[in-house]
Amino acid sequence: MSDPDRPEGGVATEPGVSYAIARLHQLVFAAVSERAARHGLTALQFTTLSVLNRHGVPLSNSQLARRSFMTAQSMHEVIHRLEQDGLIARSPHPNHGRKLPATLTTKGRRVVVACEKAVAEFEKTMLKGLTKADRSAFLRTLKAAVKNLGGGFGEGASRD
Amino acid sequence: MSDPDRPEGGVATEPGVSYAIARLHQLVFAAVSERAARHGLTALQFTTLSVLNRHGVPLSNSQLARRSFMTAQSMHEVIHRLEQDGLIARSPHPNHGRKLPATLTTKGRRVVVACEKAVAEFEKTMLKGLTKADRSAFLRTLKAAVKNLGGGFGEGASRD
DNA sequence: CCTTAGTTTCAGGTCACCTGATAACACGTC
């Protein structure tokens, strides 16, 4: 019903879990992008600042790349832009002539904290109506699926 | 521990649900992309063929776009390429001079069925070790979150 | 010293999206 063009043939095997994950991600990504945009950031820029903020200690381009599961070249584009925009600063590592660890500037910290607050609000909306048990089961399953696929969460990607 | 560069300061507020969803999606997307690539498709091309296959009846560019939550212009790029590659065919709608409904070609159907099989295998791997109850709770929560964010799943996006 | 591995960075390419603009058609209203 609700589809006047549909005759009868297609039984329509329903879409799998992958599809539901993709759809939810699409909505989450859009929501995060929108909130980050209010502070002049893309979602990727926000998450990169967030990683830096959570880690507490300066991280080099390569380290950030590993934690974000992308190439150093891709990460370079991100932090180059963040540096231009004055959200991070990079100064040479004391006892390593090649590494350029990045730290949040005051402006960068202010922005990332504001974004994180907005995202936390958003998550509350997303999970509205779910019990504490539902939420923890959800998170547990997400983590289990990641683990089953051989992935981590980038807390300590290899060494570093 | 496991991080020699980490002194003491950062308490590291742990990343939220959004982050876990993004990470799982990243792995799922990579896995689907890889499997689709074996048949010469991108993940997006595969899902588009899949929508067409599930629906059973020809869909126009605009209809496909609505079901996939993107603009008609973006979808046009996808189906134009699929048409070039001989995976779909488009012929004018009998009683509408502008619509160009797309159908799967024999080749297209063969490819999408093969991909769907590969993806189903993949999903089994991803959910290994989870009980029937875990899986249905997971899917239920995914759907609830989508609903909380005001999204549907494109089965009947508005009319059509 | 020389090799191997890690790091930063430039150059160039692809894919998945977007907005804007055009042109043709559909259809109800006057």
Place this chain on the structure above:
DNA sequence: GACGTGTTATCAGGTGACCTGAAACTAAGG
């Protein structure tokens, strides 16, 4: 039957997020 409103297909141009390849430098171990 002309007219406005909405839908559709499609071209043109642009951005963000990724990639590989290659160059140059540094670190560390034989």
